[in-house]
């Protein structure tokens with residue numbers, strides 16, 4: 001599903017964040033050490049190859065809410081923006097830290113003049129953030145940032161399950177009817 005808001009195309013798909021050749025940057029749901037780990041981070045490091053972790057190592061550790069940029073190596077993208085989401089029930093306030101992830105990622109993308117980027121559902125896997133709560137934070141945060149965005153033309157949300165796809169599509173439909 002697609003929707004254009006203030007000249008930015010939003011797209012919501014079910015898919016794999018490591019298989020998004022049309023996007024200049026993809027976002028990693030990272031760990032503090034920026035190491036491979038599991039979930040999105042494991043998949044991204046596996047697909048990018050070992051040079052990614054070599055570039056990551058000196059940038060670590062990062063704090064919850066923080067984001068850093070690297071090259072994407074063997075991924076079909078130019079950059080990876082690594083973002084550390086909050087561990088639900090541990091890093092507080094969770095919603096503010098999750099919002100900071102999305103804000104900081106958008107800020108880096110703007111600074112680097114990145115025109116298209118893809119987000120997974122940060123913190124909603126191993127970090128335990130309920131997806132139905134996270135999706136509200138995601139859309140509230142991204143929509144609040146739109147007035148400051150000039151370079152980004154496409155934001156794609158790449159979800160791993162039908163349930164998450166449905167949550168995101170429901171949000172996008174709500175926005176489209178105002």
Ligand code: AR6
Nearest residue numbers: 016017029031037038039040041043123124125126127160
């Ligand atoms: N493409 C898109 N989404 C995916 C993919 C993929 N290839 N793989 C999983 N997801 P998670 P977190 C979904 O756990 O909660 C790692 O070990 C997944 O179903 O990757 O921020 C890191 O090293 C879920 O909906 O990220 C950290 O230690 C969402 O992406 C920790 O997990 C996020 O799941 C980060 O945990």
